[in-house]
Amino acid sequence: MEPKFKPSLVETKISSFWEASKIFASKVDAAKKPFSIVLPPPNANGSLHLGHALFVFEDVMIRYHLMIGDQVLWLYGTDHAGIETQFVFEKQLRKDGKSRFDFDRETLFKMIWEFVENSRGQMKTQLKRLGFGLDWSREKYTMDKEIVQIVYQTFQRLFEKGLVYRAEKLVNYCTRCGTSFSDFEVNYIERQDPLYFIKYGPFTIATVRPETKFRDTALAVNPKDKRYREFLGKKIKIAGLLGPITMTVIADEEVDPKFGTGIMKVTPAHDPHDFELGKRYGLPVTPIITKQGKMDFSWFLEEKNAAAKYRLRAEKYQGKKVAEARKLMVEDLKEDGLLVKTDESYSHRIGVCYRCASVIEPLPLTQWFIKIRPLADQAKKLVEQEKIKVYPKRFKRRLIQILDNFIDWNISRQIVWGIRIPAYFCQSTKQWFVSSCTAWCVIKKGKK
Numbered sequence: 001m002e003p004k005f006k007p008s009l010v011e012t013k014i015s016s017f018w019e020a021s022k023i024f025a026s027k028v029d030a031a032k033k034p035f036s037i038v039l040p041p042p043n044a045n046g047s048l049h050l051g052h053a054l055f056v057f058e059d060v061m062i063r064y065h066l067m068i069g070d071q072v073l074w075l076y077g078t079d080h081a082g083i084e085t086q087f088v089f090e091k092q093l094r095k096d097g098k099s100r101f102d103f104d105r106e107t108l109f110k111m112i113w114e115f116v117e118n119s120r121g122q123m124k125t126q127l128k129r130l131g132f133g134l135d136w137s138r139e140k141y142t143m144d145k146e147i148v149q150i151v152y153q154t155f156q157r158l159f160e161k162g163l164v165y166r167a168e169k170l171v172n173y174c175t176r177c178g179t180s181f182s183d184f185e186v187n188y189i190e191r192q193d194p195l196y197f198i199k200y201g202p203f204t205i206a207t208v209r210p211e212t213k214f215r216d217t218a219l220a221v222n223p224k225d226k227r228y229r230e231f232l233g234k235k236i237k238i239a240g241l242l243g244p245i246t247m248t249v250i251a252d253e254e255v256d257p258k259f260g261t262g263i264m265k266v267t268p269a270h271d272p273h274d275f276e277l278g279k280r281y282g283l284p285v286t287p288i289i290t291k292q293g294k295m296d297f298s299w300f301l302e303e304k305n306a307a308a309k310y311r312l313r314a315e316k317y318q319g320k321k322v323a324e325a326r327k328l329m330v331e332d333l334k335e336d337g338l339l340v341k342t343d344e345s346y347s348h349r350i351g352v353c354y355r356c357a358s359v360i361e362p363l364p365l366t367q368w369f370i371k372i373r374p375l376a377d378q379a380k381k382l383v384e385q386e387k388i389k390v391y392p393k394r395f396k397r398r399l400i401q402i403l404d405n406f407i408d409w410n411i412s413r414q415i416v417w418g419i420r421i422p423a424y425f426c427q428s429t430k431q432w433f434v435s436s437c438t439a440w441c442v443i444k445k446g447k448k
């Protein structure tokens with residue numbers, strides 16, 4: 001006997017024996033009780049990480065049920081992991097001094113495909129070496145033709161049932177990653193930023209984002225706020241950094257009279273609440289920040305009659321990054337005597353990208369959404385009736401809470417690597433809801 005345990009001598013022999021004798025390759029046997037688990041498919045973009053060791057729990061359950069005579073299936077698969085994979089690939093490109101913009105869509109797609117093909121094999125070997133009792137014979141990959149077809153069919157079904165729609169909404173956009181994200185992919189942090197009190201005609205407004213005020217469309221106050229009652233519905237003339245503007249004062253219950261001065265500028269293109277409020281009052285959505293996170297003053301620079309002073313200012317701001325432009329604007333507000341005061345200790349919650357920690361920019365984009373409420377309500381009913389059982393039991397309440405809070409889901413991503421949304425007028429957008437189709441894909445067979 002060897003004085004030291006040598007895994008290479010023992011383990012490969014045993015796992016090869018398991019594979020050769022097809023112990024874990026499930027055979028359909030109606031007489032036996034079925035027990036199946038779909039392996040949460042690991043991302044096909046590299047090697048396994050330590051977290052994958054948690055598959056051990058599934059392995060234990062599978063082996064237990066196999067030993068008591070159940071018919072078991074632990075289905076192996078890999079996830080193309082659209083955005084994740086594209087980012088890993090882009091990192092590699094950067095190492096070679098290249099970027100994704102050096103290639104056209106088709107070439108880039110092909111390159112990522114090959115990159116993934118290599119890492120997929122690597123991961124499978126690792127899982128085998130770990131001795132997991134997976135059924136390798138039924139391997140699924142989320143980019144398999146058959147899976148793509150099921151995803152398309154699912155999309156079509158949802159569309160026919162009126163559960164998919166395309167609309168312009170304010171979405172979470174990371175200007176660094178160049179894509180929108182769903183609400184689940186945004187992290188929130190508490191941050192201190194200066195709160196600027198700006199003279200706004202006869203009022204003073206408080207804002208952390210003076211750079212968006214060029215596209216304000218209205219002023220809103222709480223209808224119960226006595227201070228502003230006389231101004232309701234009136235048009236007010238306001239001195240701005242690019243010359244005087246006129247704005248209407250509207251009343252809305254949503255305005256918090258205790259925040260700042262109780263009067264709010266409405267910028268539908270850059271704030272989710274303002275967007276909703278703007279929809280209620282039919283206000284236009286006019287963005288001033290681009291998808292690259294830069295200021296866009298082209299709408300002003302196109303105006304031929306603009307005074308030279310204001311034109312110079314707009315030219316100065318044009319194309320600058322948001323934070324940089326903000327500094328310049330604060331200086332100009334001071335120069336014009338429009339900055340009343342600055343509260344340096346204002347703390348607020350902001351959304352940041354879960355990938356690169358950049359500040360998420362709410363931007364108006366036309367995207368595909370899934371109408372979640374009917375689906376979540378149905379799922380909730382099944383959980384409540386215990387047709388879907390939750391273990392441990394205390395998580396049932398939490399699951400119901402999550403289902404209760406679901407809002408419509410943005411499934412569009414502006415990436416190359418993934419399955420295209422099957423709609424002609426939306427060629428440039430990629431969708432991401434493949435992940436949510438996993439369970440459906442493994443039980444359903446695509447139409448030939």
Ligand SMILES: [Zn+2]
Nearest residue numbers: 174177353356
């Ligand atoms: Zn990002």
